[in-house]
Amino acid sequence: MKPKKRFAILKxxxxxxxxxxxxxxxLALGRPDTFQGTIGVLSSLQxxxxxxxxxxxxxxNLIGAFLSMAVLSAIFGRFFCGFICPMGAAMDLAFLARSRIRGHRFAFRPSRAFRLLVPVxxxxxxWLGxxxxxxxxxxxxxxxxxSVLTLLAxxxxxxxxxxxxxxxxxxxxxxxxxSGSPALGLWLDPGTCLGCGACQRVCPASCLDGEGKYIDSGRCLLCLECxxxxxxxxxxxxxxxxxxGDPGKRRAFLRLAAGGTLAAGAFLTSPELRARALAIPEQAPILPPGALSLAHFNAHCSLCHTCVRACPNLALRPSPSGFTILRDKPVLDAYEGFCQYDCVVCSKVCPTGAIRPLSVEAKxxxxxxxADLDRDECVVVKNGTSCGACAELCPTGAVRMAVGPSGREEPTLDRDYCIGCGACQKACPVRPIAAIVVSGLAVQQTARPPRVLVTExxxxxEEFPF
Amino acid sequence: MDRRSFLKTLAGGAAVLGLGRTAGLGASPALAQDYPDLVAVRGTSVTAMYDRALEALGGLGRFVGKGAKVLVKPNMGWAVEPSMAANTSPELLSHIIANSLALGASRVSVFDNTCDNWRNAYGKSGLEEAAKAAGATVAPANEEKYFQKVTIPGTSRLGETSFHELFLEADVVINVPVLKHHGGAKMTGALKNLMGAIWDRSNLHWNGLDQCIPELSLYRKPTLNIVEARRVMLTGGPRGHGDSQYLAANMLLASTDPVAVDSASAKILADSGINEPGYIARAAEIGLGQSDLSRLSVQRLTV
Structure with a gap:
């Protein structure tokens, strides 16, 4: 088979x-209930x-996966960008569609330092958290x-x-x-190259110089179009x-050594210390279980919102502010949903460890x-009717019904047992502000285990009391 | 038989009855008088109690005809194990489903608008698995799209609410609550179990549970109510906690009258010092049934 044909198949x-x-x-993100495992696998390839x-x-396991992927990339180049990256796949569709309709050609662009500014x-x-x-x-x-940036991209x-x-x-x-100098990769044989430029006209990464007869491997995404x-x-x-585009063995080695030292230094400085450098004080929202603390969550969360998609109770929301044109960190909105007592789905799908894996028992x-109970706003006290929706939903028994000063059964709250799941707030019929409201903790804590008392x-x- | 022809038959039957009454012939004795208004069975096996209760009521065939679309509405609102007695027992649910299908029901459906996350509740209660194994369709009730708004006649508080489409479509509704303490409503039984058939429970909490719970039944009373009162949660209901107290009542109640069956249930709880919930008197007041058990024929059995 001719190389052109073989590469067409590979392409x-x-x-x-x-x-x-x-x-x-x-598909998986659209049906997270069914595809929870798939989401976990796909997000762990990113x-x-x-x-x-x-x-x-x-x-x-995250650290291990990162290091293996980095080693593979040093050997095979940017296969992640060409084969795995979901945004890359969508961008391929975008330019292929346009070139199909309008006709389109790419051109080689030399590497320029200013293009590094944004990512750097x-x-x-x-790195600073x-x-x-x-x-x-x-x-x-x-x-x-x-977000709107997806569209712009x-x-x-x-x-x-x-x-x-x-x-x-x-x-x-x-x-x-x-991947600047991969062990294996695409290369252009200057001895046989005709200099026709056919390759560079189809190169979406603009990394291929058909006239200068070389590929900039660091920018090559292994798309195989060329x-x-x-x-x-x-x-x-x-x-x-x-x-x-390989600068030579000596310089490649120096670059690798410098990059490695930088990466090791970046890795070894404590993330908590770094996060503190840019910490902006804020009122803690209700964070997903396993987020540990606001500092930890802010420093780890990449805003991918996989947890928002996967949350079976629709409790995790894309932003504490409600502003969603750009992305923000996900938080629990107890007016929309509550954190189900036995559920640890978000901690299972989080790809960065911002939500640490939790056992159901620990969760x-x-x-x-x-929770904070505003007795004066409670319908039992205010309307003199029966309610108890909060106590009904409370999984730990932190909210219970007892005869109160109103002479009726009204909710009582023991915050030692409260886990802040938001079930009471969601269930409370009082709106716009519920009579029982949960506020988030900047550092997640451990609640007192629910009371257990097994009585006979x-x-x-009488046999029939009626 | 589809729903329309079933309703026509019903309407026809009612017309014949009405004619009979005006002609001074009275109702056919086989229709109502032979059966007790309320059956209470004591025992330890919930299926044996059910069989005995239905035998006393003339069999499930009295309610479920060939081709009927049956809804069995358990309490499966809670993501807790069956041992907590917060949900209807899986063995009772599957037994009723099998019974209905054996009588030629064209479809038996099961759903509940759960309090906990519906998948967790359907799963952990063991009810979804049991219902599917018995041949029922287990339907979701976690989104508003499954519910249809209806106007309830004669209400003073509720006005309108949205019922699950399967509740509205069913020819026969078999209401199968588990009896337990309820922190807000004091008791959950037959009348209260309809709160799992509607979408917006919050509205009832806001407008007063005692007033609104009976009003739900003004739209449609279940064909038959079977209350499981085997191990009755006395404290920490409706969810139940690690320190909940239970009553081994070892009983099952059955009646077409939700007020009668709730009234008897309240007496079981009263035995342990829980006051009768306010909604029972209110239900009797608006004509949903009889709360005075002395005026009913009650059959007490033991298996």
Missing amino acids: WLRRAISWGLLALLL FGQLMAGFFSHGEA VLLGLF LTLPFGQIEPYSLMAGP LVLAAFRGRAFCNALCPTGLVLRLI ASACPNGSLRFGRPKGPT RLTKLGL DLTLD
Whole structure:
């Protein structure tokens, strides 16, 4: 088989894999009840999310997955961007659709330092514990929790291909540094290349110089468009033997050493210490169970909103402020839903470890907030009718009904047992402000275990009391 | 038989009865007089108690015809194990479903607008699995789209509410609550169990439970009420807590009259010092049934 044909098959295979993964992700996020496991697997393949977990000292499996993915990228180049990235798959669709309709050609663009500015700043802030800007354009976050920026990125893609990946994407920048001189990759044989430029006209990453006869491997996304356009098989896959933008062995080694030292230094400084540098005081919202603290959550959350999609009780919401044009960190809104006593779904699907994995037993004692009872607003007291919706829903017995000063059974609250799940607030019929309201804790605590007192069952005094 | 023809038959039957009455012939003795108004069975096996109670009432075939669409409405609102006695027992539910299907019911459905997350509640109660195994359709009730707004005639508080479409469509509604203490309403039984058939419970809490609970039954009274009162939660209801106290009442009650069955249930709870809930007197007042058990024929049995 001719190389052109072989690469055409591989090109379509790559497109099929990336679009298949994108479709699977969207399907799974759309039906989180059914596809919870799939969401977990797909989100754990996301390099940017693993990076967030790595640099904020997430679980050992996150760190392991990040390091393996980094080693694989150093060997094979940016396969993540070409095969796995869901935003990349969507951007491919955008420019392919446009070039199908309008006809479209790309051109080689030399590497420019100013294009590093945005991702470098985002990574710097991220490292300092301010993950909000990073999360706005981290590509998995863009796809899992779409915002207006998702749309803008797709419009950009329609006109400029994968320019986003090399000029804006923070994950792309890290992969670019890792994959600058891959052990195996695409290379252009200058001996056979005709200099026709067919390859660079189809290169969405603009990393291929058909006239200068080289590929910038750091920017190459392994999309294989070029190789299937080359008329005589001058683009090859393997150990690069032609110019790849590789600065030379000595400089490559120095760069690797410097990058490695920087990464190790970044990893070794305590995330809590870094987070403190940019900590902005705020009223703590109700955080998902396992978020540990506002500081921990802010430093880890990449705003991907996978937890928002997966929350079976629709309790997790995209933003504490309600402002959703850009993304914000997810919080629990107890007017919309409450945190189900036995549910740990969010901690299972979180790809960065911002919501730490919790056992059901530990979750039942995790105090997310504290309820506050405004007796004067309670319908039992105010209207003199029976209610008790709050006590009914309370899973721990923190809210109970007892005859109060009103002479009727009214709710009483023992905050030692309250886990801040919000069930009482959701159930309370009083609106716009419920008579029992949960406020979040900046540091999640452990509640007192619910009272257990096993008493023997009573028996009826007479056989039939009626 | 589809719903329309079933209703026509009902209407026809009622017309014949009405004619009979005006002609001074009286109701056919087989229709009502032979059966007790309320049956209470004591025993330990819930299925045996059910069988005995239904035998006394003339069999489930009196209510479920061939081709009928049956709704069995248990209490499955809580994501807790069956041992907590916060939900109807799986074995009772599956027994009723099997009984209905054996009589030729065209479809038996089960749902509850749960308090806990519906998947957790359907699952942990063991009721979804039991109902499916017995051949019923287990339907979701977690979104407003499954409910239809209706105007309830003769209410003073509620006016209108949204019932689950399966509750409205069913030819026969078999109401199967579990008897227990309830922090807000004092007791949950037959009348209270309809709160799981509507969408907006908050409205009832806001307008007063004692007034609104009976008004739900003004729209449609269940065909038959079967109250499971085997192990009755006395404190910490309706969810139940680790320190809840129980009463081994070992009883099952059955009646077409939700007020009568709730009235008897309240006497079981009164045995342990829980006052009668206010909604029973109110239900009798608006003509939903008889709360004075001395005026009813009550059959007391033991198995």
